[in-house]
Amino acid sequence: MKTYLDCIPCFLRQALAAARAATDDEQVHHRVLKLVAPRIVELPLEVTPPEIAQQVYRVVAEVTGNSDPYRKEKDRANQQALALYPQAKKIVAQSDDPLLSACKLAIAGNTIDLGPSSGYADIGGIVEQALVTPFGVNDYAGFRKSLSRCRHILYLGDNAGEIVLDKILIEELRRLKDISLDFVVREKPIINDATLADARYIGLDEVTNIVSSGSDAPAIVLAQCSPEVLRLYNTADVIIAKGQGNYESLSGERRNIFFLLRAKCQLVARQLGVNVGDAILKQARGLSPGRV
């Protein structure tokens, strides 16, 4: 997905929010905007939003001297989501279609995002709203079909906290069948995205192999990924791509990708033909459901 001009004010807002999270010094906040604004307006619109975000947050890190401004928010999100784990597991276990419930929860977990959203999700309410939020796109039937002949899943993670709900979906996938699964995290901290440290903190390494993307972009930007991640990407039977960033960077790809996310801004919602806030379980275009 290309960047829209509407993204430019949004990136400036994000830069300011991140600068404020990094330091209380208003002059530093202003300096961040002075560097980010002229830079992002000159970038070609063909660059995807996560690639622009990468540059924006690099400036924030350089100017503030804080390369992980949302560290506290990530810790809090991980802890709050962990506290929900028993309740969420119970709901999945007791539901008529545990895999569908686990998908809904993993999608609801994607509301824990400090990028396009201006505020933070009510993590305590995630389990309840997961079950009532309408699907804007629902390719669950295709997802089930793809899984039937699947041996290897590549799971592209997104945010801290959210990964606890991803863990539940992975446990459900493993309960259904014997599959190999690799989970990709960001190489370095960016926004509130999950890194290896977050994955280990919430015990994701107990249920899956964790791989670092090789990039600090807040999404899987293929040109920046490590050879290992590219190999996994090219050979996996099914790819689960979490979050708006991964949708933005991979929506044009012709692989068997299922995008699981909440639509968080008008532009992405419009492109998906849904309302902001809708749950999305979307199979990549150009692939018939069930092709593996």
Added chain:
Amino acid sequence: MKTYLDCIPCFLRQALAAARAATDDEQVHHRVLKLVAPRIVELPLEVTPPEIAQQVYRVVAEVTGNSDPYRKEKDRANQQALALYPQAKKIVAQSDDPLLSACKLAIAGNTIDLGPSSGYADIGGIVEQALVTPFGVNDYAGFRKSLSRCRHILYLGDNAGEIVLDKILIEELRRLKDISLDFVVREKPIINDATLADARYIGLDEVTNIVSSGSDAPAIVLAQCSPEVLRLYNTADVIIAKGQGNYESLSGERRNIFFLLRAKCQLVARQLGVNVGDAILKQARGLSPGRV
């Protein structure tokens, strides 16, 4: 009121919206952002928001070649508000306190604003919501008291369409007592602000003298006003200042100003201690109610 760093992304959003209203050429929209972004981040924050807006909209006019991008929206707002005039007049005439009702309507008219608001007001619903919208600040008692010994009012207008509701308030003021009143409009088109042409179009000149501010700023910026407006400003017994822009430019002034507006962004709402959307009838600080 000084400019906050949060205003910078908002101004970029406004620049984009105005550029889109002026032309369909996306390259021109991008060029506007390329010029506006580096300029506004370098402006000192002591400059008030309307002064920054003035520069932003000048760039839009220069780059797009359209100095009145919201002309159609202004015409539509004037026409829609004129259609409401009979209903609004009736409500004022039949109410227990016609002056208060006229104030509420004039404040509701301030929702017709294409600057800080991202969308356009539902002009058809303005009369109904005028009567139910809560006051965030209500210095109506002070306003009545100030009027009791008032002979001359300076009324600082804001937007096209809105001026129809201002006309009703002016008619009500004139019904109450014999006062002289001057109504100030913008010198040139900016955003959807009312100019002399708009005032004449809706017949405001039938009930008051109209004066042009001498400036194309989207608010009364005293340093830019004509000597005539300054003289009126310095000698009026009561000043009615409509809209968020006039609040931003004049909130620090120690004159007997009553600000009538809707709080349209988080920053102004926070400064006023109200919620976004609240109706505001606020007397300038440092003046006890009734001082004339």
